[in-house]
Amino acid sequence: MILDFLKKLAQLHPPLRPPGAIDEAAFQKYCIRCRKCAEVCPYGSIRMTHGEWGIKMGTPVIYPRQTPCYLCMKCPPVCPTGALDPITDMTAVKMGTAVIQTESCLAYNGVLCRACYERCPIYREAITLKEEIYPVVHPEKCVGCGICESVCPTEPASITVTSKHFGAW
Amino acid sequence: MVDPVRHLNNHLHLYRRISQCLVMAAIILIPVLNTFQVNTVIGTFYSLTIGHLTVMDPALLIQLVLLTGKLAFPWLLAAAIPFLMAAFLGKVFCSWMCPFNLLGEWAQHLRRRIGKPAPPLRFFNPPAIRYWMILAGLFLILAILGIPLINFISMPGLISAQIADLIVNKTLGIEVALVFIILLLEMATRSRFWCKYLCPVGATLALPMHRHTLRVAYSPQKCEACTVRGPHKPCGNACPFHLDPRRPDIYPYCYNCGECVAACQQRGQALRLTFTPTRKIKRQSPARIIENTD
Numbered sequence: 396m397i398l399d400f401l402k403k404l405a406q407l408h409p410p411l412r413p414p415g416a417i418d419e420a421a422f423q424k425y426c427i428r429c430r431k432c433a434e435v436c437p438y439g440s441i442r443m444t445h446g447e448w449g450i451k452m453g454t455p456v457i458y459p460r461q462t463p464c465y466l467c468m469k470c471p472p473v474c475p476t477g478a479l480d481p482i483t484d485m486t487a488v489k490m491g492t493a494v495i496q497t498e499s500c501l502a503y504n505g506v507l508c509r510a511c512y513e514r515c516p517i518y519r520e521a522i523t524l525k526e527e528i529y530p531v532v533h534p535e536k537c538v539g540c541g542i543c544e545s546v547c548p549t550e551p552a553s554i555t556v557t558s559k560h561f562g563a564w
Numbered sequence: 565m566v567d568p569v570r571h572l573n574n575h576l577h578l579y580r581r582i583s584q585c586l587v588m589a590a591i592i593l594i595p596v597l598n599t600f601q602v603n604t605v606i607g608t609f610y611s612l613t614i615g616h617l618t619v620m621d622p623a624l625l626i627q628l629v630l631l632t633g634k635l636a637f638p639w640l641l642a643a644a645i646p647f648l649m650a651a652f653l654g655k656v657f658c659s660w661m662c663p664f665n666l667l668g669e670w671a672q673h674l675r676r677r678i679g680k681p682a683p684p685l686r687f688f689n690p691p692a693i694r695y696w697m698i699l700a701g702l703f704l705i706l707a708i709l710g711i712p713l714i715n716f717i718s719m720p721g722l723i724s725a726q727i728a729d730l731i732v733n734k735t736l737g738i739e740v741a742l743v744f745i746i747l748l749l750e751m752a753t754r755s756r757f758w759c760k761y762l763c764p765v766g767a768t769l770a771l772p773m774h775r776h777t778l779r780v781a782y783s784p785q786k787c788e789a790c791t792v793r794g795p796h797k798p799c800g801n802a803c804p805f806h807l808d809p810r811r812p813d814i815y816p817y818c819y820n821c822g823e824c825v826a827a828c829q830q831r832g833q834a835l836r837l838t839f840t841p842t843r844k845i846k847r848q849s850p851a852r853i854i855e856n857t858d
Contacts, residue, residue: 424631427624428715429611430725433732434598443729445737450711452739453725475611475618475642476628 409558410456411539413441414464414488415471415479419560425478428453432470432479440464457490459541459556464490466516466540486517491539491558493522493532500553502529511543511554530554573829573836576822580659584666591663595728608728609663609720611642618642621721622650623768627714630707651772654779658759658766659821664719667747668756669804675751687800687808690761695816699767718765719743719758760805760817770816775841778820782810786834799835802827809835 413432416422432455433441440462441455448454457464466485474481482488493511501508512530515522521536522543532554541556572579594605606613611620620642629635646657658665706713715721716739726740746758759766787810792798799809802823807814809824820837828835 421632424710424712425628427610427620427628427712428721428725429607430728431607431611431613434595434606434728435603437601439732442733442735443725443737445735446739446741447737452737453715473606473613475607475613475620476639477636 408555409561410442410458411464411490411541411556411558412560413455413457413470413479414466414468414485414490414538414540415474415482416490416560417478417480422454422478422560423451425476426454427476427478429475430455431473431475435469435473437467437469438462438465441470457541459544460552461545463541463545465542466538485538486536488538488540489559490541491556491561492534492537493539493541493543493554493556495530495532496553496555499549499551500530501549508548510546510548514542514546516540516542570829573822573825573833576826580821583660584663587661588663588666591724591727592731595731598728599732608724610715610718610725617645619645621714621718621765621768622647622771623714623718623765626703626768627706627712630703631710631712646769647772650769651774651777653820654773654777654815655766655769655819656778657769658763659819662720662759662766663723664743664746665759665819667723667743668750668759671747671751672754672756672804675754687803687806689807689811689813690817692813692816695761695767695770698761699764702764714764717742717763719746719763720765755806756804759819766819767816773815776839778837778839779841780809780814780818780820780822780824781836781838781840782812783834783836784810786832788832790828790831790834792831798827798831799824 412419412422413436417425428443430443430453433443440457441464442458444452444454444456446452455470466488468483468485468488471479472481472483495503495511497503507528509524509530512522512524517536517538520533521538522530522532525531539556539559543554544552544556547554590605591609594607597604598606604615609621610624611618613619618638618641620639622643625639625643628639650657702713702717722739722743726736726743730736750756750758790797797810800806803809804821804823805817805819807817809818822837825835825837
């Protein structure tokens with residue numbers, strides 16, 4: 396039971412910051428919690444944290460398994476303080492990196508599945524198929540939008556995005 | 565022919581309530597429109613973007629400068645709009661727009677109706693230094709701890725952000741409890757202490773006030789027409805902060821709501837809102853007031 400709990404804890408990833416987010420320590424200081432990024436998001440991907448987050452309350456986060464970032468790039472330019480760098484090129488985004496759990500991934504377990512590969516917005520660059528069957532993530536191309544995590548048919552997802560601010564959370 | 569100034573003075577309370585309720589409606593309408601992808605107006609009372617115009621709470625500008633050690637030109641522009649408005653009109657944001665003040669005033673009215681009727685409170689104009697010390701103290705705590713304190717205690721920001729979150733994501737954070745705790749404390753103590761002393765948003769807006777800022781002016785000669793004798797004059801009773809508007813030292817506490825002016829309108833019309841600095845009266849009045857009130 397304890398092992399299960401620890402396993403769960405180990406799999407728990409901090410949520411992602413919206414595209415263009417500067418490094419976590421500076422983000423805390425620049426973000427004025429004005430909600431504009433969340434309000435322009437057409438998909439409702441950006442949520443605001445609440446009191447239980449302590450001094451991070453009111454900051455924008457993305458839970459990719461619920462709603463990933465579709466990289467429409469509407470949020471970075473509306474940030475009034477520069478907590479989000481006003482980038483408009485989606486390949487310049489670096490929110491995190493996707494990681495595949497090969498033990499549970501269907502493709503690695505004899506079932507033909509290309510869900511993540513086919514839906515990846517950096518198509519055929521961030522995720523490629525090894526031997527036409529096995530998905531492989533290329534961290535230098537992966538932007539961390541989390542679309543792969545949201546479409547993964549296994550429960551829990553076999554491909555998850557780790558925030559680039561992982562250590563800072 | 566109706567004199568517009570007189571008309572305004574007679575209906576100050578009504579117009580102010582309309583303004584406050586319109587702002588409250590906007591707080592609800594903006595996130596609703598946002599969910600339909602109408603993004604002409606986005607943001608909260610922390611920072612609001614209307615078309616291409618971005619407005620930011622000046623208290624947050626100070627917070628940004630203290631936390632990041634930088635000052636960007638767009639921040640200055642965004643904070644300049646409310647700052648200039650306050651330089652002309654005083655803290656009218658607080659009295660005519662702030663959603664928390666509307667809730668606080670309603671709570672104050674409710675408190676007067678429930679429970680035992682309390683003896684009328686004494687009017688008291690606290691020394692201005694107290695106001696500035698509290699503001700400086702808050703910014704000092706913010707700078708030392710390196711936390712975005714203004715975000716956590718800005719009532720208009722908290723209320724607008726939480727309402728937006730409730731409408732868009734159907735969630736409500738526990739931080740909204742702070743709003744209710746302060747409201748209940750204000751009711752319990754019968755004092756609008758948050759807006760009067762503690763709010764850093766209002767205090768920052770009091771910074772640019774100067775001689776020509778809109779202010780409540782008092783003419784002692786006309787005050788004699790007031791038939792109410794004793795310490796509890798209608799003007800002071802009408803003040804949400806229990807200030808004595810017949811004294812010149814109501815600033816920086818007074819937020820130009822005009823309740824005292826409206827109350828005086830039916831009496832001697834000794835109080836009025838004016839841009840003209842009235843230095844002559846400033847020197848006369850303290851002596852007169854002391855014999856009237858105490």
